[in-house]
Amino acid sequence: MSPRPATPADYDRIIAVVDDWWGREVQHILPRLFLDHFHRTSLVAEAGDDLAGFLVGFLSPSLPDTAYIHFVGVNPAFRGTGLARRLYGTFFDLARADGRTSVRALTSPQNSGSIAFHKAMGFTATPAPAHDGPATDRVLFHRLLS
Numbered sequence: 001m002s003p004r005p006a007t008p009a010d011y012d013r014i015i016a017v018v019d020d021w022w023g024r025e026v027q028h029i030l031p032r033l034f035l036d037h038f039h040r041t042s043l044v045a046e047a048g049d050d051l052a053g054f055l056v057g058f059l060s061p062s063l064p065d066t067a068y069i070h071f072v073g074v075n076p077a078f079r080g081t082g083l084a085r086r087l088y089g090t091f092f093d094l095a096r097a098d099g100r101t102s103v104r105a106l107t108s109p110q111n112s113g114s115i116a117f118h119k120a121m122g123f124t125a126t127p128a129p130a131h132d133g134p135a136t137d138r139v140l141f142h143r144l145l146s
Contacts, residue, residue: 001052001083003090006042011035013051014044014073021073030056030071041067041094043087045078052078055087059098067095069105088121096145105141106131115139 011032018026035042038058045052053074060066069091074084095103105123107114115125123141131138 001045001047001078001081001086003043003045003053003055003087006035006039006044006054006056008032008035008039010039010042010044010054014054017051017075018073021076034058034070038070041091043090045083045087047078050077051075053083053087055091057091059095059100065099065101067091067098067100067103069103084117085121092145101145103143103145106138107141109137109139111139118143 011034014035015027015030015032018030034056038056041058043055043057045054054072055069056071057067057069060068069088072084072087074087092103103123105118106128107118109115109127118141119125121143123143126140126142128138128140130136131140
């Protein structure tokens with residue numbers, strides 16, 4: 001299950017499973033434009049013909065030292081295998097190769113699993129009330145790349 005660079009064609013496979021993997025509707029936060037425009041910096045992992053996981057990220061065009069992870073998913077059948085860590089590690093390597101020194105991401109305050117994972121991966125977590133508009137709180141993650 002080594003991550004490979006995503007292609008725009010991977011979008012249909014990803015969007016077909018995200019709601020099931022999350023157990024709620026999340027398709028709306030992953031529009032096709034992310035894989036159309038950021039597939040070079042996004043990753044897919046497969047186990048045979050099965051989609052095992054993916055990471056959608058990009059190198060910030062406005063912050064030249066920063067890379068951003070927008071969306072990550074691991075097939076429930078492959079959780080606990082270290083796949084998410086491999087996806088993040090591959091993305092960190094990609095960001096370093098481009099001279100990036102930090103990675104950012106965010107989640108909702110209710111997503112305790114994501115918060116715990118990011119902290120375990122060395123991110124700092126900062127509460128951000130009303131970050132995405134009134135009553136839309138977030139937790140911001142930041143990690144320096146060594």
